[in-house]
Amino acid sequence: PQQRKLMPKQRFLAEFSQCLYDFVIQLLPTPEELAIKEDVRKLLERLIRTLEPDSRLLSFGSTANGFSLRNSDMDLCCLIDSEDRLSASDLVTMLGDLLERETKFHVKPLPFARIPIVKLSLDPSPGLPFGIACDIGFENRLALENTRLLMCYAMIDPARVRTMVLFLKVWCKRRKINSPYKGTLSSYGYVLLVIFFLVHVKNPPVLPNLQQMPPLRPMTKEESHLNGHNVWFFDDINLLRQRWQSTNTESVAELLVDFFRFYSREFPYNTSVVSIRAGILKKDSKGWLSEAERGTARERNRLCIEDPFETDFNVARCVTRDGLYTIRGELMRASRILALRPERPIVALAQLCE
Ligand code: ATP
Ligand code: MG
Structure with a gap:
């Protein structure tokens, strides 16, 4: 095989970011x-x-x-x-x-x-x-509320957040790992993985934790709760834009490379739960790996993503053992492709979504 020199990292990331923006724009609804x-x-x-x-x-x-x-x-x-x-x-x-x-x-x-x-x-x-x-x-x-929560996250930093999410939505559809009926993950689940990564994994964070910010005035339980679930979050985006500025300056390509690295190699799937509300949690502490019902609980809780409001609900409960294996395989494949930094970043993008 031909020896090939890696493209310098900074140049690759800058060009690949541009590719991502150009690619995503043409996929937006007209x-x-x-x-x-x-x-x-x-x-x-x-x-x-x-x-x-x-x-x-x-x-x-x-x-x-x-x-x-x-x-x-x-x-x-x-x-x-x-x-x-x-x-x-x-x-x-x-x-x-x-x-x-x-x-x-x-x-x-x-x-x-x-x-x-x-x-x-x-x-x-x-x-x-x-x-x-x-x-x-x-x-x-509750679905209307979680839609509003995701919309607020998208509006805080649309260039990076929307580009990352939209690209990953295309990626997971093309790689066929976006079918809850077949044991893989819903789009909603992937979006929560991205938000978690940007709020809790990145340091400094790209996004604030909207559910943990103090309200502007005291709230009664009546106001903050819906069907017994706390659905409050900081939703005054104009005010937030004045008060909150991320000091994270990574490009969308850098974030994406790190997203694939984190979920393919770092996240402890066996023991941990992704929670955008509370950060990383343990399966035991949520009773999602209890001795009593280990047989079924374990099969339902291979991948654990806590719903932002319905906190006893695992958004990824449909993901099977095989499904998770396939998803992790795809995350690793994506990591590998990006590590090779091909001379033309568009080639990496095409390979990712093959
Ligand atoms: P797509 O563009 O692929 O349809 P989407 O953003 O509409 O993506 P869906 O997975 O279709 O995402 O979910 C739409 C909404 O349905 C979510 O915003 C959420 O409110 C609700 N939802 C979907 N899947 C789940 C789930 N597993 N658990 C709880 N709510 C879900
Ligand atoms: Mg939908």
Whole structure:
């Protein structure tokens, strides 16, 4: 094999950062796509209001948190502001029938799922070359809150945070390690890994811990809690921009290289939990590796990522032993590719997402 000289590190990182920005920009949804999605949301809201007049249909997930790629799914949540409302499963069945009659969507109501939803899709058309896929759920107020939390993190340092997250979302999709149904991790899980890394691993940190900053005025439990979970976080981004400035000046490429290094070699998967709220935690202390239910608990808790608000919920509970093995293999592969610092950084990027 030919001997090849490594590209000087600083030059590689500078050029690779530029590559990442250029790559991510062309994957952002177009203004037309966003407008069509907003029209769809309004149309669906109008139809739902014929069943429940006091309802609102809100976007959550990537369409609302700033981490959306072109043609990503739409996550919608229906909130009903009246006291006597239909049950979620009845609503799912009725809404399913209504949409089937009144619209061109393919409709699949799942009234008896753990979280009842209606799944919708539209076939591709000239104005909408990839169609639309959309899930409508009910009363999922915690999801709206965690969407707002991620959006705030994205807004603090959009250049670095959004570029890193969007790149990793493409990477994990192309490398096929983004399917909770097949034992790997959801997009939401990957986003939490990035935020944890930027808040708790990087020193100095790139992001502050929004859930641990002192509130501007005392809060009652009524104000800070939702369904028994503390959902408070510092969400005044304008004020935060004035008061908080990261002293970390690493480029997005440096951060990415270190992200792959940390999660492929350093993070102690067997014993530890990723928590953006509290930093690194031990599985024992959360009862996620208890003797009593070791058999099942262990299989459900191979990879542990604490939900920011529902703290007894492991966002990565679907990740199996094989799934984690594959994910770690991919993280190592990515580390290796970047360590080789190819002469043209675009080649590294192409290889990463092969
Ligand atoms: P994509 O663009 O790939 O759809 P996304 O940012 O919308 O990415 P999803 O994984 O689709 O991420 O999750 C959307 C929302 O659903 C999250 O913001 C979160 O509120 C909720 N969610 C998804 N997966 C989980 C999970 N495992 N546990 C708890 N909430 C989840
Ligand atoms: Mg989504």
